[in-house]
Amino acid sequence: RLTVVKLSYNSFSSFAKSSQVPDETQIIGLGLNSNSFRGPFPNWICELSSLHILDLSDNRFSGLIPQCFGNSTITLQELFLRDNNFTGIHPDVFVNATNLRALDISYNNLEGKLVRSLINCRDLRFLNLKSNRINDEFPFWLGSLPSLNILLLQSNRFHGPLYHRHLSVGFQSLRVIDVSRNDLCGTFPDFYFSDWREMTTPNAEYDDTYMKDSVFDVAVYHSMKMVNKGVDTEYDKIRTDFIAIDFSGNRLRGSIPESIGMLRELHLLNLSGNEFTGHIPPSLANLTKLEALDVSRNHLSGQIPPGLGSLSFLSTMNFSHNYLQGPIPPGTQFQSQNCSSFVDNHKLYGLEDICGETLVPNPTPEESEDLSEAEEHVINWIAAAIA
Template sequence: MIQSHCYCLSGIVITIYFCLLIHALASPTLHFCRHDQREALLEFRDEFPSSEFYASPWNKSSDRCHWKGVTCDDRYGQVISLDLTEAFLNGSLKANSSLFRLRYLRYLNLNMCELQGEIPSSLGNLSRLTLVDLSDNHLIGEIPASIGYLNNLRELILDMNNLIGKIPSSIEKLSSLTNLELSHNHLIGEIPASIGYLNNLRELILEYNNLIGKIPSSIGNLSSLTNLELSNNHLIGEIPTSIGNLSSLTDLSLSANLLVGEVPASIGNLNGLRVMDLSDNSLSGDFHILFANLTKLTDFDISFNKFTSTLPSDMSGFHNLESFDVSENSFVGPFPKSFFSIPSLQSLRLGENQFTGPIQLGNTSLSSFELQDLDLSYNRFDGPIPEYICEFINLASLYLDHNDFTGSIPRSISKLVKLESLYISNNKFTGELPHFIWENVTIFFIDILDLSSNSFRGPFPHWICKIIFLELLDLSNNFFNGLIPSCLRNNMVYLKELSLSNNSFSGVFPDIFVNATHLVSLDVSRNQLEGKFPKSLINCKALQLVNVESNNIKDKFPSWLGSLPLLRVLSLRSNDFYGPLYHPPKSIGFQSLRVIDVSHNDLTGTLPPHYFSSWHEMTTNSELVTPGNDYMEDVYDIFPFIFYRSIEMVVKGVDMRHVPEPTPQQHEELLEEEEHMFSWVAAAIAYVLGVFCGFVIGYILASDIQEWFTEKFGRRKLRVTTTAC
């Protein structure tokens, strides 16, 4: 009996033992990492000895599966995920990297790791990968064809690198792929038609490359696609009708390509679209058919195209619309007040079309509207600015320039407490600038104030001195008079462009530039200023243009300006400068100078030959002048939405004044009509020998000067992409 009890007890113990053993083997958690995986990880770390990653807390004494960025399979201890985002590896992936011994890896994220070199073809050996993110590094070379071996891959993210070559055809084998992001590289060739085989693809992002050819119609097979971004390439031809088959599409961006023809009406069937950007092409078509059914849109941009139509009279169904941009087309008709039935609208850009008539908003209450950006520039709007403009209390940018607006600035504009940029130039406004406009103190955070080319009169508005964050001030081409106040020095900390030209300012030119370290362009030409040339300009190390022509300034030639490293244009003509062009000890200066005009002064002495031997910028071959080597490239970067300064020059006795030009499209039309006006051979320097004796020198080819004045001093507008400078 006792023996039977012992047998029974032994059986129970054995059963319990086996149960515990089975439970341990089936346990979902193991607290160790396989030896080969540990060694591979440590060796991978050692491949980057100069990186912050090398000093990471990875060490032999701790469990590798708990290292930061490492995830292991709970059952077998295999490394299945490596996420080293922003680890700053500062090196390259070698073909024999220990990384490729992690054969069970499913998730590889080396985003923003300062990786260099090429993507090794060995990556194709990690066949279990479902995500590869090598974005935002410095990778070069081609995308390896071996990427096609990753048949489990769902996300391939290689954007923000320096990759070259074509999109490998082997990508067509990645049948599980949902995201393909190759943007911001230097890829060439055509978009492979075989991309249409990727039936599971949801995001296809190829923007900012050098892709050519037509958009393949096979893209219309990607029925799961929600995001198609092909902007900023060199794609040609028409938009394929098959894009209308992408019923799941929410984001469509084809901007900044070379697309032509009519936009297919089938796009109007994509009623799930939220973002549509076809800007910067040569597209046309029936706007009403294209737009009518896209009632879920939040952002719509067809700017810089060839659309001709009126805008819809009823916008009541577009409850989600936040941004609407049709600028640089040929739309006609009256002010489209229908848009002010959309309280969610934040940006309305109608600039550079052919709209006419006064601004009439009807009886709609505007106080609840979110409008922040209103661009009506370069149209034919007329009449006064309505008082109820103040109801757009969130307005930050107001572009009314280049129209036929009349009257004075309404008092209500003082209530736009969030206003940052105000463009009302080239209209027919009259009268003085009343102080009440700026009675609200918050308006002094405005950074751009352009009132040029109107008929404003009266003294310099002193309240401008209180706008301490001002970056651009343009009062040119008006009838202002009196003194330029010394309080203007308060604006100099942030000011980049100051133009007071072609007014009737008089008195001493105040020496107010001690803190103007950001000033790029100074133009006070065609006034009646007197006294000395302001020596505080020596502090303006960013200065590129100085134009004080046609005043009464009496001083020695300011040879000390030669120490300004970026000075490209210097016009002192028609003043009372006297003495020699340089003062001992002579210094070779003006290293960046391209144009100098000192004619019609009282200069004496001999021509300083060392100037001419050092003015290398004047001998630049016109073929070498590229968009990246512009005369005023820094100004363009600072103010991409506005014009560039005018200047008057004397070339071989001919007095020529070059004023701010229209946009590139309008300028091309003017060039066709008046090309003969720019057929002069060289820019010049004039030097007076004796009393009023001129001497003209220069070696700037006609194409340099024409390109400079027409493109760099012409008003040029760019499309804003939010993104944002």
């Protein structure tokens, strides 16, 4: 009996006009990805009542994902629709999708609001909606999904606050969240990250392998794109120990929450291109696994926390285009950065070794009086070295 059909990586462009599904067919896996299929969602797929994996990605399908597809989502566990031209999803499609673990519908033309029937997907672990035209408020209600590990909403039209006192329930299972390049705004309380459990403590069940689901003993890996160390990076597989936050390219304001220092498993933190004010939290020095930090293009002031220099894995930092002041902290972690990581902070000094030239003047006598005793010690040390 035929149970798996995989026609991936061919040049098929259409189906036979008499495409029908025999009553006895029990296809559990259908892979039509990476072809040239075009036109509306194939209605005959709605008749596949035993489907566990469906992959239509990398084609030219268009239009609305119809209501009848809800008949196939009852048993569905993995659904991949990325890189097509779908414009919408019928609101009732996921009402019975209680077994769905992964949904990737990135790089389409989805419009309007995010379908609320996703709240029924209690086993959902992976949700990728990147690069669509979804115009909605931030979906706080997704925080009630107990297994959601990866949430990718970047490059849409999500708007409004990212935190709401009466709606935010905390994403306790999140390990990767990317909401970059939207229109989100608002401020955060200091305790905002305190309930993000998966980013706070190591989990013994996650080792150095890759995130995957198992469907009838077949390993299904998930993929994504995310900016890492300033480069748009393709992850064909996602490591189980990869923890990341990208809030860049929004209108978030106020102070960066001190509770961010609780996320000790964090590898990547990107808060660039927002309207954050105040100081860079010294608690960031607690993030001993941090590899990349970007707080550029904000309105941050004060000094760069010297404790960041003790983070041995931190290879990329970007503090540019802020209002930071004082000396560049000593240490290899800072001295190995590019000059561009510090530009347009007119009261930063000590850049000679990094930039090869004096880009900003040393502080005036009046500014020096405002420096702490520790800062004066650093200045004296620099002056002695120059002498």
